[in-house]
Amino acid sequence: MRADARRNAEKLRAAAAELFQERGLDVPLKEIARRAGVSHGTLYNLFGSREALIDEVVTDLAADRLDEVAREALSLDDAWEAFAYYVEKLCELQATDPAVADVVSGRYPGAERLMSVCGQSMDAAERLVEQARAAGVLRPDFTSADLVLTFGAHALLARALADTAPDAWRRGVAFLLDGLRAESAQQPLPADALTQQQVQDVMGSLAGKG
Amino acid sequence: MRADARRNAEKLRAAAAELFQERGLDVPLKEIARRAGVSHGTLYNLFGSREALIDEVVTDLAADRLDEVAREALSLDDAWEAFAYYVEKLCELQATDPAVADVVSGRYPGAERLMSVCGQSMDAAERLVEQARAAGVLRPDFTSADLVLTFGAHALLARALADTAPDAWRRGVAFLLDGLRAESAQQPLPADALTQQQVQDVMGSLAGKG
DNA sequence: TCGTAAGTTGACCCTAGGGTAAAGATACTG
């Protein structure tokens, strides 16, 4: 690879990182190229597709953040605290970083490494749900599929709130958590839980691409 | 107005009603014209804008449905039942009719009559929230602004779920309601409630047009 | 029945985005 190409790739990575974090993973590629100061043709030459660019620029960063939250949550002794910490922190991550929100929402199934990060994060969620349910502090009818859907809806709401009341999402999370304690459950739920495949389908259509 | 024009307007109203209910208020105007069997130029001639068409086709229908839900809710004796009934029924309306969902979400501020219907619906929500709070069954820190945001997020989720698990939204509503009972409230909320203006801004950017 | 006002059409323009490839520029190598 020629030196100028390497330099351009670096400029593009930097611009992409900025814009993905500011505006989410669906920012126009031409705008990334513009910010990097190269033509969009160069972007296509060097990366080929949005997915490839995402994988290079976002994946490791998102993985770090998600892993850290999961690790910290799992390190807490109290099962309810662990679960609540995970939910709150993950929502906070989504609210402050649109790129991470898009990762959690599992769009861009073309970005392989990214999807595996997304999968790992879901595994952590599953573990925390199981743990809290087993401890009898989380209502037994709540599944990790419910949690994923919650995250998906939260991501959209948090992004809409960002300019107006960047912390208001915390209210919704508080209401939800209070409804998820074992002692809050009132009646059998009026619908069945979703399978993982169903969750994936739904998350796909949740933010565009319907 | 000439007879053929009146006929075309009628065909367009019928097609619009169908498509709005199937796919929401942002369905392409050219597609409405196509289904009506006229050219899109005619649609612009006869209605001028999407907002005008919406006002003629959707407003009364949505008003009827929303009023009915509010009326039935307000007729219930138990304040919690009334509140819960309203939330559930309104969410059901959103899940089964994308047009109503868009009305509740308050997009299309250009459609005047529609916005007044939206406003009336919000007033009913406010009344039910007050009533339930006054009766001590609803947690006192929950405001009608929270309810409107909830509806907005719900509308998006329900639409994404429609093809996969059309009833799954009921789980989320159940979790929420269980968290909204007065006895579920655990701690002071971590953020302030939104003003009406803030809610309007947020709802505007919640579904596109950000 | 025929002139004309009223209505309709479809080709056209615009934006915003994704994507491609021929032609031009430039870094490296012998």
Next chain:
DNA sequence: CAGTATCTTTACCCTAGGGTCAACTTACGA
């Protein structure tokens, strides 16, 4: 320092949507 392989640019194509208007067609009244 010249030649070539590599890279970049730019002009272009595509889709999907909103919107306009000159030219055609048609309903209807005198």
